[in-house]
Amino acid sequence: DQQVKQNSPSLSVQEGRISILNCDYTNSMFDYFLWYKKYPAEGPTFLISISSIKDKNEDGRFTVFLNKSAKHLSLHIVPSQPGDSAVYFCAALKGYKYIFGTGTRLKVLA
Amino acid sequence: DVKVTQSSRYLVKRTGEKVFLECVQDMDHENMFWYRQDPGLGLRLIYFSYDVKMKEKGDIPEGYSVSREKKERFSLILESASTNQTSMYLCASSLPQTGNTEAFFGQGTRLTVV
Structure with a gap:
């Protein structure tokens, strides 16, 4: 039973553009959501x-949005840089237990 | 800076061997975790520990055990290694949930069972 889902295994974005990574969850009792x-x-x-x-929470080029009614969160990276190319995992936290999604591989093209 | 150190970056073991993966953290964290990462499956929790000598099973504990005799050290034991335990193993630690939510990861151990 996958409680945290990342439905896009990969994403390619041009350098300087916005990258949007998505994550869905099924349990409304999570305390925090994280991106790694x-x-x-x-x-x-x-x-x-x-x-x-x-x-919403913002830190420099990174912004995370949480839509509780849709049980959906997203990570926005603006502007995207080649060094951002990596696998991104969303995670949900309940108590001291972290549950991770399957990851999205982001490739930022120069 | 928090540091989580795993004893080996790469390991090759034979089927049936008993394997020990060691993890040490230097920030006095109560919580420690062992995950494995496999393509298409993300990070799956094997075991976690919230205090010395305390442990709880995660989602995929079969074939594994753990030991936490000291607060800073959390060991993962593969009782009899099998080829389906070939994976990247990741150790992590965190504080109790008092507002600080981040878990810190080690560099990972790539285990190959032949």
């Missing part, structure tokens, strides 16, 4: 999070 970035042969690194009581 992962390069090959490295561990995931934290990007940005949002509390379940908010609908």
